[in-house]
Amino acid sequence: MRIFVDDGSTNIKLAWKENGEVKTFISPNSFKPEWSLNLFDDGQSANYEIEGEKFSFDPGSADAVVTTETRYQYSQVNTVAIHHALLQSGIEPQVVDVVVTLPLSEYLNADFQPKTENITRKKKSVKRDVTLQGNRQGFTIDKVTVLPESIPAGFNVLTGLQDDDSLLIVDLGGTTLDVSHVRSKMSGITxxxxxxxxxxxxxxxxxxxxxxxxxxxxxxxxxxxxxxREEKDWIEHRLPDARLRQAVMNTMEEKERILTNRVVDTLDRFTGYTHVMCVGGGAKLIADAVKKATNVPSDRFFTSNDPQFDLVLGMLEMKEGSAND
Ligand SMILES: Nc1ncnc2c1ncn2[C@@H]1O[C@H](COP(=O)(O)OP(=O)(O)OP(=O)(O)O)[C@@H](O)[C@H]1O
Ligand SMILES: [Mg+2]
Incomplete structure (x- = not known):
């Protein structure tokens, strides 16, 4: 069985085919470097060991291991997070092949060629054994393939473009902005x-x-x-203090503006594209500003309903052909 894994810094996104049907799953990265006490033995144990180091999944911990630096890509906690996502996905534990990702800066060199040493390092990192507390059955990762972030997300659109056309793919994730300008049919990276x-x-x-x-x-x-943020009841329940709630809402607006401006500034580095696509968990925050800044007609601007899954679904289509056959 082959599973596609977009192992981003804040969330692991999975996609795989089951009886010809595409399935997806998302699992947040929130791990602490010790085991948690599991008083209710619910069979969902989330205590892991890798190379003698212990980790546990803990969604509430303010001291969660930082997963938002480049180093994370090759870290023990990244490998644990992939195993945790697989175990939570409902897939029966077994030997699997995985296709994982590296950020563009790690994957490509200055000539837009794959950096083989980083790819080898990533493969080694993902192949490390992860064991579960109490000798529970886990996954064994056999073959590892590495793809770059952002580019595969445009696979479908790129396939349909005419020869002279090219696509600007703007991937805003939890911590990184990856932008790529790719020629039609994936014939090259500009x-x-x-x-x-x-x-x-x-x-x-x-x-x-x-x-x-x-x-x-x-x-x-x-x-x-x-x-x-737009669900009033949800926000009021989480932040009952009106003053604090207002402060948080103001901060969100201010930071959203800063974020959008930084993304738009980055786009000045790119010219000559004919189509534009926004992907990643942050796509909805920036889509309008990106569309305006790039000034492409509506039928040449793409953003899906669930942009957080665009990369992993693009990876699947690239390697296994059209989504539902
Ligand atoms: N509907 C939404 N509106 C705004 N932000 C969202 C929404 N859904 C998810 N996010 C944000 O998107 C981020 C996660 O996006 P994504 O899963 O693409 O990141 P990642 O791939 O883990 O990170 P990176 O690519 O930087 O390594 C989170 O910070 C989350 O708050
Ligand atoms: Mg990402």
């Missing part, structure tokens, strides 16, 4: 840019700071506030 300081984390960290002195929350909890 330009790429990656900024590991531009991500939805600009807003996430703003929320954490606004709450500092009142309560410490995890990045995952702060992300949830962003995702639910």
């Amino acid at each position: 330009n790429t840019w990656c900024d590991p300081k531009i991500g939805v984390s600009i807003i996430t960290n703003g929320i954490k700071n606004a709450l500092a002195g009142h309560t410490r929350i995890s990045s995952l909890q702060a992300d949830n506030i962003i995702v639910h």
